[in-house]
Amino acid sequence: MESNTVRVRFAPSPTGPLHMGGVRTALYNYLFAKKHKGEFILRVEDTDQTRFVPGAEKYIIDSLKWCGILPDEGQGIGGNYGPYRQSERKESGLYKKYVEQLLASGHAYYAFDTSEQLEAVRELAKQAGSPNWQYNHVTRNSMRNSLTLSGEEVEKLLAAGEPYVVRIKLPRNEEVKFEDIIRGWVKVNTNNMDDKVLFKSDGMPTYHMANIVDDHLMKISHVIRGEEWLPSAPLHLLMYRYLGWEDTMPKFAHLPLLLKPDGNGKLSKRDGDRLGFPVFPLEWNNPENGDSFSGYREKGYFPEAFVNMLAFLGWNPGTDQELFTLEELSEAFSLEKVHKAGARYDHDKTKWFNQQYLRKLSDEQLGESLQSQAAEHNITIDLAKATSIANLIKDRAVFLRDLWNESSVFFVAPTEYDEKTTSKKWNAESRSYLIDLREIFSNLENFNIESIEKAFKTYLESKELGFGKVGPAFRLAVTGAGMGPSMFEVCAILGKEESLARINTALEKLPA
């Protein structure tokens, strides 16, 4: 079917931590590549030196690694199309060569207007009532560029080292259309486009230039990126055309955006911690400016759950299956099934996914986790015990840490007693029941689940009491809480001595 190899790239710019929307873009690229037995490439788009953030590249790589979406080729991995950092690619004059080609063919021109001058023109236009002044086929005639200046003047300025940029020269009134895999045909008239800068005065290409050159040189077959790129796709098409690469141009697929759960707009980095969930895969701390954002990994999410959740934000297999491994996702994925509209992030659903993945773990695996968490609290327990405790409480866990949170009663005697339960269920009566139970339990030879339960129930019968009269007080005395797993199992695990000791403590500490 596919005679051409699928090669896709994820091309983030290292300007900060990778947001979950970016992770999803990477994921879809990865899935598409795997589905078609192609290659997934990581390219670092660091053409903006002013926005460079130390550690960001490492963060991106670490995040992908945590998620399990490993590039086959690219920055940090290597490959035959390197280097994979645009700042390094620029060193060889790579981009400049193609810029000169465009200059020579008349599809680009030099512009000497400074940022300040442009800003002033824009400001003026705004005051005159036009909010978006553009450097285009009409305004370029009144600007300082190689179209308005004489050849000698241009030569002189260039020779004098005058700062300049190179802009694309767009034709007037031309329909540009391309077929997006997700959205179908998209048409734009060049009259509504502007002469974008291709080459900056600092010697760096802009995204528009670098991405076309690199995608071409790296033999990228499909460009799968966020919807924010849709408006510039026609420009990119024109560039392929002017560079003579239109026949091998990659296919485009513009992904729907991830939206804020509340209100409007796309999910942004400040949203998460504001609304009580992370927007980043990994925690991010920037000592330089004090930026600090929480991450899914540190919050206790399984990468598999995180990835599964992300996959479903904008895509759906068309079946009822919701739990997918990465391999299954790779098999089921298709761009045609990607939804067009933006997807609102739902944190409850994310937690649900995590709970599902926790349940896939065996009791022994859960026990191991509990054992190591206990060790962090300087408590040593053997695996068999940890496993049986984990089995007892796993149904109430969403995160692995819940295993410890829910089971600490087994290792640490209560120092406080739940207020609500105390005021509702603890009184002189219940106190006397506990005194009876202490007596009964201390006479039990085999202190196990069955015997405790039998003794307890026999006591209830003899006193003609309902479970509700004694149970809550019993739980309160032993665990300090108003809820939890079966008390017979709790006591059995605690052992006779500890159980009795706790009842004693409660009788001392809790006034009738």
Added chain:
RNA sequence: GGCCCCUUCGUCUAUCGGUUAGGACGCCAGGUUUUCAUCCUGGAAAGAGGAGUUCGAUUCUCCUAGGGGCUGCCA
């Protein structure tokens, strides 16, 4: 403002002209459970509005409205 994209339950979504419009999360109710959680059962909940095409539109077209994106020598 201009240009582009989008629009099914609160949320994520299925439906590729004919369905009692399905599922999941969340929510509510009932059951199981001494309690909580789990689990089981059930429930409420959607095609933005208006034209058209058609025997028949959620599905195709157009308009309106709403939402989103872009509008930098940022990506």
